[in-house]
Amino acid sequence: MPHKRTRIGLIGYGQIGKAVHQMVKDDPDSGMEVVFVHDQAAGALDGLPRSLVLDDLADFARAEADLVVEMAHPDVTRRWGRTILEKTNYMFVSVTALADREIEQMLLETTRQHGTRAFIPHGGVVGMDALRENRAVWDSVDVVMKKPPKNVDCARAGVDPTQITAETVLYDGPTRGICPIFPRNVNTHAAIAYAGIGFDRTHSVMVVNPAWNTAVVSIHAQGGGIELNVERVEGITGVTGASTPASIYNSVQTIGSTGPGIHLR
Ligand SMILES: NC(=O)c1ccc[n+]([C@@H]2O[C@H](COP(=O)([O-])OP(=O)(O)OC[C@H]3O[C@@H](n4cnc5c(N)ncnc54)[C@H](O)[C@@H]3O)[C@@H](O)[C@H]2O)c1
Missing domain, CATH: 3.40.50.720 (NAD(P)-binding Rossmann-like Domain)
Structure with a gap:
């Protein structure tokens, strides 16, 4: 055929x-x-x-x-x-x-x-299938992203990444809010929200530190007697992780x- x-x-x-x-x-x-x-x-x-x-x-x-x-x-x-x-x-x-x-x-x-x-x-979402398959049971989904500031496009955030000298939390709140501030950096957060419990219930944190040279995404979902913990650490070029x-x-x-x-x- x-x-x-x-x-x-x-x-x-x-x-x-x-x-x-x-x-x-x-x-x-x-x-x-x-x-x-x-x-x-x-x-x-x-x-x-x-x-x-x-x-x-x-x-x-x-x-x-x-x-x-x-x-x-x-x-x-x-x-x-x-x-x-x-x-x-x-x-x-x-x-x-x-x-x-x-x-x-x-x-x-x-x-x-x-x-x-x-x-x-x-x-960038490891385990999107598990998030989606159990979307009806999650009580909470948390995403923590850690990156070097030079790899974060801060143009819309009004922040100069070269001026960041220590660990700094750039965002802590619902995923709906982080997407327009860092549109090129948080596609992983957006995909997690869409796969799971939505942009308003998913909780996003973005932390930067010039001492880091890797990108880390941690996902924690829990509910219905299920707990999902995923973390990936990888090199990053521009706004994009190696994988x-x-x-x-x-x-x-x-x-x-x-x-x-x-x-x-
Ligand atoms: N879903 C994910 O997990 C994930 C992960 C990493 C990056 N991304 C996204 O993927 C996209 C590409 O990433 P990349 O690392 O290849 O970026 P890049 O900067 O290396 O390349 C982007 C290319 O798109 C072009 N471009 C930008 N805006 C355009 C427009 N309006 N019309 C036509 N061309 C345009 C640029 O000229 C550039 O050549 C970015 O939006 C990035 O945020 C998604």
Whole structure:
């Protein structure tokens, strides 16, 4: 039986976008092909074949992608989420977009009207399956993120990360509130909230310390006689943890792979 190849469009060609593209190319059994790449930065796509470069996202439908993957910024979902989902399926890595109730509603309604699907990758969330499967029983879900300040985009927080000289709590409160302040840094918090008990009941803490050189995410959920404790410690480049590119590729593959083999679900 021949396998239909899944056509993938990529938005954002930075650390994650480049790595995902390479992983699609490196896996002959992926059953996927990249049909366009878009990035707003002049020069980001230098070296790619001209046929793959999509200059204007408004023209995305011409490439007839089966799945468009955002790896750029939550603004892409705000600006283009509806347009993309009117035509095809959409996975967005910048999950903080979902903390805006209007965006969540827009995505839900568009998928219903047009028979398309939106996807959130688990990304930095180890154990998202366990959080989701038991979402009805959790009394509380707490997320603590610890990072070096240089790896936190503080532009919207009104904080200069170079001036932080000691351990500092940058946020302590509901996940709904941290997403617009650190939209590029707390996608993990947003995915935990969406998988579990929601943006208003999930409790987020962000701590920075210039003495640290790793990123730590700790998740603690409890309720219904179940307790879940997960902690991951990893290197970090820019705003992205070392394990994230492979994790995002795995999610793209889970959705898009039509190749042969034995598949984990
Ligand atoms: N879900 C997760 O667990 C997770 C983990 C890490 C990072 N992220 C998010 O993934 C995204 C990409 O991360 P990265 O490390 O590859 O970042 P990066 O800065 O290395 O690359 C982002 C690229 O997107 C482009 N871009 C930014 N805004 C754009 C826009 N509006 N339209 C088109 N292109 C745009 C930039 O020019 C850049 O080339 C970020 O939003 C980041 O917050 C999610």
